[in-house]
Amino acid sequence: MVGRAGTDADRLPALSAPRFVGRDGELDALGTALGQTPAVVLLDGEAGIGKTRLLREFLASQAERGRRALVGACPELRVPYTLGAVVDAVRDGVDNVVGLRLSGLGGALRPLFPEWADDLPPAPEPLEDATAARHRLFRAFAEVLGRLDVAVLALEDVHWADEATLEFLLFLVSRRPQPVSVVLTYRRDEVPPGSLLLRLLSRPPSDAHLVRLTLDPLDVGETAAFVSSMLAGGHVSTEFADFLHARTEGVPLAVEESVRLMHDRADLIRQDGGWARRRLDRIDVPPTIRDAMLERVGRVGPDTRTVLYAVSVVSGPADYTTLRAVSGLPEERFAAQAAEVLGGGLLREGRPGQWSFRHSLACHAVYDAIPAEERRAMHLRAGRALERWPQPPVAQLARHFRLAGDVEAACRYTEQAADLCVQSGDVATSALLMHSLVTSMSLPAEPLVRLVTKIQFQALSGSDPYSEIIESLRSALGGQVLTPGQQASVRFQVGRVLMVAGEIEAGRGEILTALPHLPPDSSEAARARILLALPLGNARPVAEHLRWLQEAPPPARSMASLDLLRMSVERAFALLMLGEEAGWEAARHIPDDVSDPREASVVAIGHTNVGEEATRWGRYDEARARLARGQALAERHQLLDYLDSIASSRAHLDWFTGAWSGLAERTARLIDDDSGVRLKDRSEAALVAGLMQAAAGDLDTARERLRFAGRDDQQRIEAAAALAQLCLRDGDVDEALRLTDQPAETAVGGGLWSRAVEFAPARVAALAAAGRLARAADLVDTFEAALGDRDAPAPQASLVLCRAIVAEAEGRFADAVTLFSRAAAAWEALPRPYDALLARERSAHCLLADGRDEAGLQLLSDVARALSELGARNDADRISRFLETRAGGSPAAARGRGRPGYGNRLSPREVEVARLLVEGLTNRQIADALTVSAQTVASQVKSAMRKLDVTSRTALAIKVVESGLVGELRQPPQGDE
CATH class of the missing domain: 3.40.50.300 (P-loop containing nucleotide triphosphate hydrolases)
Structure with a gap:
């Protein structure tokens, strides 16, 4: 029976701490x-x-x-x-370190425990190597634990x-x-x-x-027992337990806070000898601890609430004196309210004199409820209180003054805290401190530029650490009165960060605008020209990029060592991207190891970039060594995002060298992490994944991956080449031309041969398939002129492959056999086994076209077996189908008579291709019907057109019908050219 409000039966018991239940x-x-x-x-x-x-x-x-x-x-x-x-x-x-009898290592603990300074051994000699200093500190802690x-x-x-x-x-x-x-x-x-x-x-x-x-949530029975223990052991109704469990999902803290809220509301009643909730169907228990906590805080008086606000602002265990200073309350009022909040269960005393919320969620609920002006005032009081400590905690001071809006103090303590982090080897926290300040406060131009320059972006987690920085810099440009020099300095940083973020053309535009107003002998002016020298974004002649590099002023002696190192590394990278062999000499000056964490960041990315360029040049041993050096530095200094860049670059290298075991899993991890891995690294991983899927036969997924890879500037050209090759296999020559048309100017036309290794063969094949043999030959000549005699094995092999493709398209099959064999040998020497096998496959088809069937068929059989062992199942199956067709088709005797001389007459295979052309089939459909490659079909079509002196596929179809070589023309051939 329900009692009446106000009777002894309804009087609520005092709540006690919940019993330890269900564990x-x-x-x-x-x-x-x-x-x-x-x-x-x-x-x-x-x-x-x-x-x-x-x-x-x-x-x-x-x-x-x-x-x-x-x-x-x-x-x-x-x-x-x-x-x-x-x-x-x-x-x-x-309590006392004297009795521990610590060795000299204990002196390393002095900065962290200033109160023990008199009892600790003397401070050891400083170490220049931050990693060694940190290791010594760890050993000192371990010694304390051991004693x-x-x-x-x-x-x-x-x-x-x-x-x-x-x-x-x-x-x-x-x-x-x-x-x-x-x-x-x-x-x-x-x-x-x-x-x-x-x-x-x-x-x-x-x-x-x-x-x-x-730990799992409590079940309904455990929830009932938990609540009962808070209510002096009274029985809890099943209906109430079910209700409460459903609303809190059995999370103990949510259960406890909800019961406390209901107790404060007098919403608990005695019913049938146990405890239940009044109006169960009308008032919901708050679904989150936040709601429960805020309502409890709303029921206390203003001074008590101020004490709670102060604890949440400090955001960790805090002593009485500090909390009183943060609250701003007089001594007597603070003391009275402090006792109330401790007694009411809102706070706990973890160590004597150290108070905090019982749970971080409660702390944040209260913090978010503080009015903005009061919150800023409390952070300011907190900062001033902590400044009076014998050893001020600079990281906490940076936070408090930042949230208080004190720009000068926030900058000062943030830089101090960041420098201390770097000294201990913690580059990630250093970068996060500066990033937090720059993106949350409106800073004057000079400290803004100084901080942005010091941020190691690759040490920051997340896929986009740039956007907020760019917004802060642009806000300074638009909202502050700046001198031309200050404006140029800020604008240069905007451009630099945009380029790092992958927005190349926008970044170049900002740098070009800033450059005339940068001090001529400054590191900014030198770096601006080096960044403009990088051949990224829209197509420009290599000579233009080289001119920027030549105009970069020599480093001034007054420049900081970090600036000198950064420019040296960036210049080496630019030279290698531009195909200059002088870049290798410059790269040799990049140190293998450095002790300063900021220098380590520069060197790690320097080795990684050089490794990527070594891969493009075909210097694979050099690439692997550089990537290993970059990884060692990144791991030692916890440059976590560098590891993703190195992993994607290594995956690319492994694709080329045939180290395919486990490669699909490694690329999938990078591609799928869209919140932690940068677009550049995901794009490179997607490129490798797309190439692997194409080789395996999953063409739809391959296209999807390759299109994603093309979103990044550095992968765009190679992704376009791979997509074009897929189109050529399908007989879609027009799409292959379209895909390779725009990048052709960048990769070949502008002389940027290092980007033409994968691209040039695809473009030449597309032009040849379209019958544009003169343009194909011109492109090969341009490629050769740009490359010269440079010691670049991969581009040199690619050039030979391009010559072979043209020879095949012109019907010079004997020359094509030789050239394809040379290309295969060059790929094998790198090694690039997949490309070598594909070149040998084409050499075999040219042997067949040249009438040397026995050698061609034997070579194809060997190639199919090797491709299968490598993992290129799609290519192996294609060759196997062709071999099966040939085995059941032309007799061996016919193959043994040597190559007939057809002169200007069509060969039997050309007649067969022409017959299918008259029926309206595309190159891809003809290739499927004859079980050959679409490129072979395209070559035979061009050969037939040349022999019959026609310039289009339609004219060819009409000519062969009129000559009686094939039946009547049934429908116009597709793709008339």
Whole structure:
């Protein structure tokens, strides 16, 4: 029976903390795992699922048995603090380091623990190599853990950890022996792409006892027990438990916050000896913790709310003095309200005097509710309070002053924090700090340019780190009063970032506008000319690009070493793209290793770019070595996005060299990651995937991949060539011409022979198939003149292939056999086995056309077998079908008589092609009917036209009908030319 409001029966009990419910199995699994050392426990679960509660319950039981643990947490900040969770854990677990008797390594800890300065060994000598300095710091931490009587190091929410913390964890679990067992809590869905945590999750140490635990939501019965424990053990009705479970999905934190909200509303009632909810069908429980938290906050007084706002602004455990300063409340009012929020369960005291929200979701719900002006004022007070610390935390200061809108302080502390990150080898966090500032504040032109120049874009995760930067730069151009020099400097950065982002022509336009107003001897003026020298975007003569490179002023002695290194690397890359052998000498000056992380970024991308050009030149050993050097640097300095670029470049190289095992899976990973991998790298992977699918026979998917690859400027020409080859195989000569028409001016007409390796044979074949033999020959001559005698094996092989295609089209089959064989040998020497086999296939068809059937058929059989072994099933099957047809067709005796001399008469095969032409079939349809290639058909059509002295397919059809060679003309041939 329902009692009346206000009676003793309806009076609500005080809520207590919920009992630990539904986790007995996980608790036992933790105990078993950590009973076997060394252990690595990975505890996964969504927000609010109870990872922290499980961990604390377990550690409390271990403490009763005398086993100590160090516990740290990674707060959710856009820019996490380097090693912050590890520092907090050690600081919380160590009272006095004197008794630890640390070696000299302990001195490396002084910057992180200034309060221990008097008790730590002297600071060691500084190391120039940031990686070595970081390794020394890790060893010092490991020594502390080894000297302490600690069984477990537990770090919570490691999906928010900075890269240095994750590196330390990898270092720690790889130690032999592992000094402590490690427990990590994380949310798998929130692990950033490319995070080092993925390496720990996928490849844990082989000799450690590994346990993976994933917490599931509570079921209905466990939800009822959970709620009952908060209500003094009272029975919870089934209807209420079902309702609550449906609205919260059994997430413990959501259940708890919803019950607390209902308690505050007096929405719980006694019913039939248990607890239920009033008006169950009329008032919904808030679907998210955010709604529940905000309503609870709305019920407290203004001063109490201010205290909660202050805690959310600090965004992590904070002491009494700092929180009072951030709140802006007088001492007596703050003290009274602080006691209320602690007593009401909204906050918890993790360590003595350190307050925080019980869950990060609650913290963010409150933070988002702060009025904008009040939030800015609190961040300003927070920044000024932290500035008074003996060792000011510059990363936190950068965040607070940025969110407070204090431009000068935000710039100062951001650059300091970024420099500290670089010194510890954490380039990714350094780039993120500067990117966050530039994209969230309107900065004056000079600091804006300085920061943008320093950002290592490749260290930033995500597929597009450029757009917001470009918008900020353009806002400065349009909204600030700038001198011509300042305006040029900003505009140059706009152009530079646009070009890096792939918007080549827009970037060139901005740089050209800026150039006249840049100081002549500045690094910007020199870099502007080098960028204009890069042969990207619309077609321009190579000579024009070289002129920009020659006009670049020599480096001034006053330039920073980083600027000098960057220009040296970019100049080498430009020379190689332009086909200048001097680029190899310039590339030899790129160092193999550097200690400064910013220099490492430049050198890593330099080796990668040189590796890509070495692939185009056909210097495959050089390409592989350069890519390996780039990868080693990228891995050492955690330049995660560089790894994607290197992976796509290596996939391209492996395609050429026939290293196809596992290649499809590697390219699929890059293509499918549209949020973390840049368009350039996805496009290159799509190009390789499309080529592989074409070789395997999946032509529709191949076309789709190749069209996607063509979206990127650097892959556009090769993708067009591959699509044109597919069209030629289908007999669609017009489309092959269309696809290769525009890139022809870039790849060959402008003298850019390094882009003609894959393109020129496709364009020549298209022109030959269309009967434009003079134009095909001219293009080959142009290619040869541009290439000269350069030591570029791949283009030289491509040139021979082009000569062979023209010879075949002209009916000079003996010459074509020789040229195709030379091309195949050149491809094999690289090695490029697939291209070599395709050249040998064409040589075999020319042998057949020349009447040397036995040699041609034997060669085709060998080629088919080799293609099948390589993985080119489509090509192997095509040849096998042809061989089967020939085996059942012309007798061997007929083949043994040698080649008949037909003179100006049509050969039997040309008559057969003409007959099918009269029936209206296209080249592709004729090729399918005769089981030959469409290019062979095109050659035979052109040969017949030449012998009968006609200039179009229609005229050829009429001439052969009139001559009585074939039957009556049934319909006009398609594709009259």
